[in-house]
Amino acid sequence: MALQRHHLSFLVIIISSVACQCCHGTALKDPLDLFDEGYSYVDDGGTFKDYIKQSEDVLSLKKFDNLGDDYRSPSLKMVNVNDYGAKGDGKTDDTQAFYKAWHVACSSPSSGAVFVVPQKYYLLKPITFSGPCKSNIAVQISGTLEASDNPSDYSKDPTHWLVFDNVQKLSVKGGGTIDGKGEIWWQNSCKTNKKLALTFYKCHNLIAEDFTIKNGQQIHVSFQDSVNVNVSTLTVTAPENSPNTDGIHVTNTQNIQVSSSVIGTGDDCISIVSGSKNILATNITCGPGHGISIGSLGARESKEFVSGVKVNGAKFSGTTNGVRIKTWQGGSGSANSIQFQNIQMDNVTNPIIIDQNYCDQETPCKKQKSAVQIRNVLYQNIKGTSASDVGVQFDCSENFPCQGIVLQNINLQHEGGGKAKASCNNAKLTYIGDVNPHCP
Numbered sequence: 001m002a003l004q005r006h007h008l009s010f011l012v013i014i015i016s017s018v019a020c021q022c023c024h025g026t027a028l029k030d031p032l033d034l035f036d037e038g039y040s041y042v043d044d045g046g047t048f049k050d051y052i053k054q055s056e057d058v059l060s061l062k063k064f065d066n067l068g069d070d071y072r073s074p075s076l077k078m079v080n081v082n083d084y085g086a087k088g089d090g091k092t093d094d095t096q097a098f099y100k101a102w103h104v105a106c107s108s109p110s111s112g113a114v115f116v117v118p119q120k121y122y123l124l125k126p127i128t129f130s131g132p133c134k135s136n137i138a139v140q141i142s143g144t145l146e147a148s149d150n151p152s153d154y155s156k157d158p159t160h161w162l163v164f165d166n167v168q169k170l171s172v173k174g175g176g177t178i179d180g181k182g183e184i185w186w187q188n189s190c191k192t193n194k195k196l197a198l199t200f201y202k203c204h205n206l207i208a209e210d211f212t213i214k215n216g217q218q219i220h221v222s223f224q225d226s227v228n229v230n231v232s233t234l235t236v237t238a239p240e241n242s243p244n245t246d247g248i249h250v251t252n253t254q255n256i257q258v259s260s261s262v263i264g265t266g267d268d269c270i271s272i273v274s275g276s277k278n279i280l281a282t283n284i285t286c287g288p289g290h291g292i293s294i295g296s297l298g299a300r301e302s303k304e305f306v307s308g309v310k311v312n313g314a315k316f317s318g319t320t321n322g323v324r325i326k327t328w329q330g331g332s333g334s335a336n337s338i339q340f341q342n343i344q345m346d347n348v349t350n351p352i353i354i355d356q357n358y359c360d361q362e363t364p365c366k367k368q369k370s371a372v373q374i375r376n377v378l379y380q381n382i383k384g385t386s387a388s389d390v391g392v393q394f395d396c397s398e399n400f401p402c403q404g405i406v407l408q409n410i411n412l413q414h415e416g417g418g419k420a421k422a423s424c425n426n427a428k429l430t431y432i433g434d435v436n437p438h439c440p
Ligand SMILES: *[C@@H]1O[C@H](CO)[C@@H](O)[C@H](O)[C@H]1NC(C)=O
Pocket: 030, 031, 032, 059, 060, 061, 064, 067, 207, 230, 257
């Protein structure tokens, strides 16, 4: 199926952020205002302005009407999985019941359908909720969805468990839990074959809000080839030592906001990879894990682009990275118009890092001339402690130096006390206000 063609492109880039006791009152005003401010410092040739305009068009108001908050409306069709044979005892396979209920909800011609998962435990094999549907769908998960932990159930498509494929005007909420039962996969973790617990594929006008997702097989929630996505108040958890368990993964997706979410896993908190544009993350708490990451980009000499990323209001605790941009040698394309602001770092190993020599493979990566261009990156109001003595690291390409890097009001100390250092290669930097540490 179409999805399988895409999973190879999933080199994981994680952006992890930590939710924020520290977010200043402004953090959650209209995110589009946030996008507007502060971009005057570099001329990006107008590209970013276009994204803003586009996002105003798409995110504006009416498009999200009728997304299913008003369950009292008599015209809404309620579809309860229990009425289609789901047992909810945590032992019986409820997959077929979910398929039947989905079919009814999705083909309901009324002004909307609510797919109801009551407060019980539902055991599910891999399942794809396919659209397009006849009306808006609200998926109301009050109970717990549990993944089958029998590997043979995944033989058809080993990379996905729950998929929403091509469903428009979808909301998924309800305070429930999605449990990927990842333990059996972590033991035989395979980097080249990413497993995804929950995937939204080609979903336009999507809300994912107020649920917990835990112990994902690998990546917890992936937004792929989607447009206009609001994600909020998610809790994502997996053990610190679970491999490749990214929290939220964004790939080839435009206009996505992630807010007020708490993410602690064994890999990236949020990872943003190629084809993603206009991403806003606010009030994010990250840790443990690998931090918020743009990239990796440019693996296997690919041409990849990410632009218009804003992280405003995040707290990282004990993560291996804070805000990271990582690209492989030999790639091309760009990572452009990126802002990291109002961020608290607590004992983070690499709080601020750009790595254009990223090499995540067994054999050493050979030196190559081309690189993904990194430009227009603002770091503003970033404070706290570094677990390593290098708090700021820019390791940029000789042939494609990092351009338009602005550091404003930075204060990073070494966790043990004393100053943190900065290490900078091939980066064009501007300092505004008090910046500590400075490049030598
Ligand atoms: C998604 O976020 C945008 C911008 O904050 C907002 O205008 C829109 O109403 C949100 N949609 C929903 C359904 O919450």
